[in-house]
Amino acid sequence: MHNLLRSMGLAAALALSSTALAAGTPKPLATIFKNPQCGCCESHGEYLRKNGYEVKVIATHDLPLIQERQGVPTGLEGCHTTLIGGYFVDGHVPITSFERLLAERPEINGITLPGMPAGSPGMGGLKSEAFKIYAVGKSGATSLYAAE
Numbered sequence: 001m002h003n004l005l006r007s008m009g010l011a012a013a014l015a016l017s018s019t020a021l022a023a024g025t026p027k028p029l030a031t032i033f034k035n036p037q038c039g040c041c042e043s044h045g046e047y048l049r050k051n052g053y054e055v056k057v058i059a060t061h062d063l064p065l066i067q068e069r070q071g072v073p074t075g076l077e078g079c080h081t082t083l084i085g086g087y088f089v090d091g092h093v094p095i096t097s098f099e100r101l102l103a104e105r106p107e108i109n110g111i112t113l114p115g116m117p118a119g120s121p122g123m124g125g126l127k128s129e130a131f132k133i134y135a136v137g138k139s140g141a142t143s144l145y146a147a148e
Contacts, residue, residue: 029084033083073142076090078092078093078112087110090114092123107137114132133146
């Protein structure tokens with residue numbers, strides 16, 4: 001009985017320390033590539049900062065080339081590309097999908113929210129429908145990742 005209680009205490013201590021380590025783990029740097037004239041991308045960067053991310057914003061005229069090199073499918077591009085934790089996150093993706101991607105670490109290249117949907121993080125306006133976020137696999141195949 002004593003060994004059982006001791007084992008349970010040790011298991012509880014390990015669980016608590018694992019949770020504490022996970023909570024204390026810093027979030028990865030988010031590097032946003034955007035067109036120099038785009039202000040909504042800066043707003044999305046501020047949104048990420050408010051959610052605890054360190055953000056570096058790089059203005060570039062080569063955004064289409066960056067998106068192509070990352071494997072963002074034609075027609076599914078967002079208005080900026082964020083590189084984070086070995087993935088691309090294209091467009092105004094909500095934080096829940098960002099954090100799900102980083103927590104689950106699926107075998108994909110990244111996720112994308114095409115276009116500049118009104119009401120999405122960093123964009124003005126009212127949300128009129130669920131945001132459809134697509135996963136882009138290593139082969140380039142796409143699938144619905146989330147509807148938020």
